[in-house]
Amino acid sequence: MKKRKVELVVLSDIHLGTYGCHATEVLEYLNSIKPKTLVLNGDIVDIWQFRKSYFPPAHQKVLKKIISLSAKGTKVYYLTGNHDELLRKFTDVHLGNFSLLNKLTLNLDGKKAWLFHGDVFDASITHAKWLAKLGGWGYDLMIVLNRCINWGLKKMGKEPYSLSKKIKSSVKGAVKFISNFETICAEIAIENHYDYVICGHIHEPKMETVTTKKGSTLYLNSGDWVENLTALEYHHQRWKIYHHKTDFVRQENIEEEINFDYENQLVEQFMELIRN
Incomplete structure (x- = not known):
């Protein structure tokens, strides 16, 4: 299978x-x-809701x-989010091509990019973490319920329905x-002269130029892999929001088996860390 070469890929909220x-x-x-650089922009592993009984193959x-990507030459940056905040006490660690950080700045063809998860601007995280964690459990339950509903809709030949998107669009507080x-992310990026500001956290993929009296910036959000299944790709000086549901081209033998002892050992060490 021939892999697409991409200069930069940003994933978040897996x-x-x-x-x-x-x-x-x-x-x-x-x-x-085949990315040259891979940025994992927070909430990759959900340590908030981690259960020893559920972490399937x-x-x-x-x-x-x-x-494996890191071992084969891809520069991997893992930026911490609120659901994997446990890792923040280990940040500023660099192991070969792998780096664990809280935020990142990159030079992309002469332009400055500012990357961070975004939970720092969420008052429910900074002031009422217990409420945010409760909401996380509720969200996960809603997603499971939504999958059951969509299974039934598919059997009836109807289009899938998103409960969370309906709630987000109808509740004024969520929209606001x-x-x-x-707005906050874009304005701070403009004040600090960043050409791009790249976030995750809110599960809303987006690419929009924001202009104020002080300048302009391109606001980008990588979305998530719970509902939207999206990523950001930068290649040949252009940004694109990748939508897996529509952009992915299925081929035979798409799954690449990974059996290296090195990868297995590191994953086991990581799992032991979050279990404790």
């Missing part, structure tokens, strides 16, 4: 370890590309694939929060 995670689709995507394969989040 939420490995939860029932809502589409780990198989993440692995399909990673097996179909497909989820482990995603971690092994990421390690998303708008405020995007």
Whole structure:
């Protein structure tokens, strides 16, 4: 299988370890590309909702694939989010092609890119973490319920339905929060002269130029792999929002087996870390 070469790929909000995670689709995507740089922009492993009884093989394969990419030359940056905040006490660690950081700046063809997860601008995270964690459990339960509903709709020949998108679009508070989040990120990026600001956290893939009296920036959000199944790709000086549901071209032998002892050992060490 010929893999697509991409200069930079940004993934966020995969939420490995939860029932809502589409780990198989993440692995399909990673097996179909050959990125020069891979940025994992937070909430990759959901340590908030981690259960020893639920971390299936497909989820482990995603971690092994990421390690394999790093071992084969891809520069991998893991930026911490709120659901994997446990890792923040280990940040600023560099192991070969793998780096664990809280935020990142990159030079892309002479332009400055600022990458971070985005939870720092979420008041529910900074002031009421217990409420945010409760909401996380509720969201995961809603996703499972939504999958059951969509299974029934598919059997009846009807289009799938998104409960969370319906709630987000109908609840004024949710709409306002998303708008405020995007505005704050863009305004701070403009003040600090960043050409691009790249976030995750709110599960809303987006690419929009924001202009104020002080200048302009391109706001980008990589979305998630729970509902939207999206990523950001930068290649030949152009940005693109990748949608797995429509952009992925299925081929035979798409899954790449990873059996190296090195990857297995590192994944086991990581799993032991979050279990404790």
